[in-house]
Amino acid sequence: MSRVTGNQPEGTPTWIELAVPDLDRAMDFYGALFGWTYETGTTGAADAAQPAAQRRYAVGLVDGRRAAGLMEWPDAAGGAWTMYLATDDCDGTAKRVADAGGRVLWGPTDLRDLGRAAIAEDTVGARFGLWQGRARLGCEVVNEPNSLVRNDLIAPDAAPARAFYAAVFGYTLDTNPDMPDADFTFLRRPDGHEIGGIVGDPAAGAAGWGTLFEVADTDAAVARAVAAGGTASEPEDNKYARQARITDPFGTEFEIGARPTA
Known part of the structure; x- marks a missing residue:
């Protein structure tokens, strides 16, 4: 599926969002990297110190369809994309x-007529989010260049973690025969x-959900990221994609990948 027209089934990654200290700088970077255009506004999402905080918000668009959210948060730096899993309740x-x-860290709460949300920790x-879509479904474009293609927990x-997600979402757990070791x-x-x-990686630091965006050409996307003020690893090929790790100007790390051409 690449164009989403209804709420995703329970337990499906359905939205991604990043808190950034400088929204305009973030819009410039991700616009240069992914070609996103934006719809902008404010959100009533609150923190404990500012219960009625109104924060600037931008939604990245691919061909006019919502792909991801950017929220201005002055103290944010070096964070991670927050992945929201779909829920009917x-x-x-x-x-x-x-x-x-x-642990449920925030919510559940209604965000106007858009949906009902919570932030949790496994x-x-x-950390991850829950999203019960109403007026806003979540991502309207996925699995195509410049949009979300995958999330993995490291x-x-x-x-x-396996026991937790199976209990909460009823996932089945399968090993990967392509990665026996x-x-x-x-x-x-x-x-x-x-x-x-x-x-599972004993050498990993804190556990976290990673975000992988699809791109049409990994090497070209790496060059755009660096030119826009980010940093990048050298692209590497694996069975599934040609991938690279990008770090945005605020220290947020994520992956990009292009599907094999043959």
């Missing part, structure tokens, strides 16, 4: 998060659809 899913040993300390100890587990919805994976 934000409150019920938040309860399952707590029952499975995770049993290995990785954790020093993968076992607690890796501690890697596919996460699949009850209908069998793969939504991502969990990577």
Whole structure:
């Protein structure tokens, strides 16, 4: 699926959002990298110190369809893209998060008529969001250049994370025969659809969900990222894509990848 016209099934990555200290600088960088245009406004998302905070917000568009969100947050730096998982019942899913040993850090709360949201932390300390779409579905374009293609959780100890996500979302857990020496587990919805994976890496620091954007040409995208003020690793080929790690001007790391041409 690349064009999304309805709410995604429960447990599917459905939205990504990044807090940035300088929204205009972020819009310039991600616009240069991905060619995003933007719709802008303010959001009522609050923090404890400013309960009625109105923050500047931009939604990156691919061919006029929503691909990702950028929120201005003065103290944000070196963070990570927040991945939101779809839910038909934000409150019920938040309860399952707590029952499975995770923590609900914010919400559930209504964001005007757009949807109902929460931010949670799993049993290995990785944060993620919950999104019950109403007027706003989430990502309207995925799995094509300049949009979200994949999220994987990287954790020093993968076992607690596997148990947690299976309990909360009913995922089935499958190993990857293409990676027999890796501690890697596919996460699949009850209908069998793969939504991502969990990577166990004892050398990893804090656990976190990674974000991979598809691009048409990895090398060209790396050059654009560097020219726009970011940094990048050398592109590398694997079985699935030609990938590189990008760091934006604020220290946020994420991956880009182009599908094999043959």
